[in-house]
Amino acid sequence: xxxxxxxxxxxxxxxxxxxxxxxxxxxxxxxxxxxxxxxxxxxxxxxxxxxxxxxxxxxxxxxxxxxxxxxxxxxxxxxxxxxxxxxxxxxxxxxxxxxxxxxxxxxxxxxxxxxxxxxxxxxxxxxxxxxxxxxxxxxxxxxxxxxxxxxxxxxxxxxxxxxxxxxxxxxxxxxxxxxxxxxxxxxxxxxxxxxxxxxxxxxxxxxxxxxxxxxxxxxxxxxxxxxxxxxxxxxxxxxxxxxxxxxxxxxxxxxxxxxx
Amino acid sequence: xxxxxxxxxxxxxxxxxxxxxxxxxxxxxxxxxxxxxxxxxxxxxxxxxxxxxxxxxxxxxxxxxxxxxxxxxxxxxxxxxxxxxxxxxxxxxxxxxxxxxxxxxxxxxxxxxxxxxxxxxxxxxxxxxxxxxxxxxxxxxxxxxxxxxxxxxxxxxxxxxxxxxxxxxxxxxxxxxxxxxxxxxxxxxxxxxxxxxxxxxxxxxxxxxxxxxxxxxxxxxxxxxxxxxxxxxxxxxxxxxxxxxxxxxxxxxxxxxxxxxxxxxxxxxxxxxxxxxxxxxxxxxxxxxxxxxxxxxxxxxxxxxx
Numbered sequence: 084x085x086x087x088x089x090x091x092x093x094x095x096x097x098x099x100x101x102x103x104x105x106x107x108x109x110x111x112x113x114x115x116x117x118x119x120x121x122x123x124x125x126x127x128x129x130x131x132x133x134x135x136x137x138x139x140x141x142x143x144x145x146x147x148x149x150x151x152x153x154x155x156x157x158x159x160x161x162x163x164x165x166x167x168x169x170x171x172x173x174x175x176x177x178x179x180x181x182x183x184x185x186x187x188x189x190x191x192x193x194x195x196x197x198x199x200x201x202x203x204x205x206x207x208x209x210x211x212x213x214x215x216x217x218x219x220x221x222x223x224x225x226x227x228x229x230x231x232x233x234x235x236x237x238x239x240x241x242x243x244x245x246x247x248x249x250x251x252x253x254x255x256x257x258x259x260x261x262x263x264x265x266x267x268x269x270x271x272x273x274x275x276x277x278x279x280x281x282x283x284x285x286x287x288x289x290x291x292x293x294x295x296x297x298x299x300x301x302x303x304x305x306x307x308x309x310x311x312x313x314x315x316x317x318x319x320x321x322x323x324x325x326x327x328x329x330x331x332x333x334x335x336x337x338x339x340x341x342x343x
Numbered sequence: 344x345x346x347x348x349x350x351x352x353x354x355x356x357x358x359x360x361x362x363x364x365x366x367x368x369x370x371x372x373x374x375x376x377x378x379x380x381x382x383x384x385x386x387x388x389x390x391x392x393x394x395x396x397x398x399x400x401x402x403x404x405x406x407x408x409x410x411x412x413x414x415x416x417x418x419x420x421x422x423x424x425x426x427x428x429x430x431x432x433x434x435x436x437x438x439x440x441x442x443x444x445x446x447x448x449x450x451x452x453x454x455x456x457x458x459x460x461x462x463x464x465x466x467x468x469x470x471x472x473x474x475x476x477x478x479x480x481x482x483x484x485x486x487x488x489x490x491x492x493x494x495x496x497x498x499x500x501x502x503x504x505x506x507x508x509x510x511x512x513x514x515x516x517x518x519x520x521x522x523x524x525x526x527x528x529x530x531x532x533x534x535x536x537x538x539x540x541x542x543x544x545x546x547x548x549x550x551x552x553x554x555x556x557x558x559x560x561x562x563x564x565x566x567x568x569x570x571x572x573x574x575x576x577x578x579x580x581x582x583x584x585x586x587x588x589x590x591x592x593x594x595x596x597x598x599x600x601x602x603x604x605x606x607x608x609x610x611x612x613x614x615x616x617x618x619x620x621x622x623x624x625x626x627x628x629x630x631x632x633x634x635x636x637x638x639x640x641x642x643x644x645x646x647x648x649x
Contacts, residue, residue, distance in 0.1 A: 096448065103444050107435045179431035186395065186425035186493070187448035188417050343358065343398060 100197025152307035206239025225309025483514025
């Protein structure tokens with residue numbers, strides 16, 4: 084049975100699109116390279132030093148020990164989500180970059196594939212930077228932490244494809260408000276980043292399972308603390324399945340939107 | 344048998360129940376400049392989008408460079424240069440980078456890309472501005488860069504959708520001159536326009552498109568002679584032609600059209616037209632040669648430019 088999956092239509096030319104996004108990023112290196120360092124440092128100081136004085140024990144850890152590894156996951160999430168929503172939308176609608184690229188042998192699948200790969204790359208970069216920062220502060224406790232970038236790649240792909248679905252649907256910039264306010268922000272607050280999921284009332288705790296960020300935070304925190312067990316693979320499978328589905332959905336919707 | 348670069352039979356495009364292109368046939372030959380002349384909404388851009396794969400065709404057949412657009416679009420694109428109606432240059436990069444990045448989509452090695460980029464920038468007189476950001480360029484420069492970019496892969500066929508719309512006269516003439524040069528060098532050109540002077544000056548052959556259908560086709564000069572007399576009087580500022588004038592014109596079978604408050608009087612008889620000028624008591628009279636715009640007016644009762 085030949086599967087007509089949109090994903091299979093992505094050719095090596097997606098890399099060419101990735102290269103373009105990378106070149107623009109490097110062009111703007113003076114404004115792009117340092118913020119990912121500053122944000123986690125500020126968070127660690129404010130939350131660790133400040134709030135951590137009052138919150139002293141979270142499941143046997145200090146407050147900052149508990150939240151710091153999760154910042155690698157949130158950093159990856161925001162990087163991928165913003166790149167494949169706002170940035171891609173600007174390229175698609177205002178700059179008409181996608182049209183320009185499709186006037187070459189690149190197809191829409193190549194373009195969107197490349198955009199998602201770039202979103203994934205930005206997620207990886209964010210996660211690596213956060214990892215470096217928290218390691219310097221002594222907040223990683225295991226060599227397993229070196230595997231965090233791999234989880235970030237999977238997470239980045241998932242959030243890139245998710246954002247791309249939204250981008251393919253919103254008519255204007257304003258449409259992203261729903262995504263950010265009702266999607267990204269609740270995830271940020273309720274996926275086990277700032278407090279263990281056990282604190283959620285039992286009758287709504289199961290909702291956290293549906294948050295993509297939950298399945299990134301759990302393995303990343305475990306890797307940082309050296310708390311590794313096979314059950315974490317389920318989180319990875321969750322993210323992989325969601326990524327695969329959303330990659331294909333976003334490619335289909337984008338083709339529908341742009342090729343009329 | 345001359346090489347046919349584009350062949351369309353019964354080409355149709357329907358958007359959501361709205362037919363934009365209604366079964367047109369045309370043929371573009373190698374090395375010529377072929378034009379689609381028509382007002383806004385005629386279906387020119389839609390036809391172009393079908394040619395370069397941005398819109399799937401609803402019905403009919405379309406082959407470009409002997410390849411079917413529905414099956415081999417990617418291969419066709421290697422041989423195409425596409426200049427759409429709206430500029431889509433990368434605002435975040437400078438002029439030279441725009442070309443280098445674009446060349447990469449064609450798998451061009453870096454060294455060749457740099458050479459070709461230089462060639463195009465020099466041809467379009469933009470080499471001195473190669474480090475400029477795109478937003479610093481004038482409209483004319485941006486359009487020249489768009490065309491130069493489209494030529495990077497040395498395409499056999501260059502497709503231009505309204506190439507000089509929005510440009511000042513100086514920029515327009517420069518673009519025309521360069522396009523003529525490209526044609527002389529062997530590139531086949533296909534362009535759409537609603538400017539009759541552009542069509543008359545650039546195109547070897549053209550079709551006149553209106554409301555999704557082809558009204559007529561041929562060489563610009565032939566088309567004029569085919570449909571209307573060669574000279575025309577444009578008379579403005581009067582509500583109705585004086586009876587005296589009317590009788591004379593009717594007697595000599597002159598063609599009279601009226602759009603709004605302008606009368607167009609067509610005739611091959613220069614004497615008749617000169618007499619008419621004397622007889623009309625209005626202030627504004629223009630005596631000129633007939634153009635493609637007049638052909639369109641005659642065929643549809645409307646003007647090309649709103």
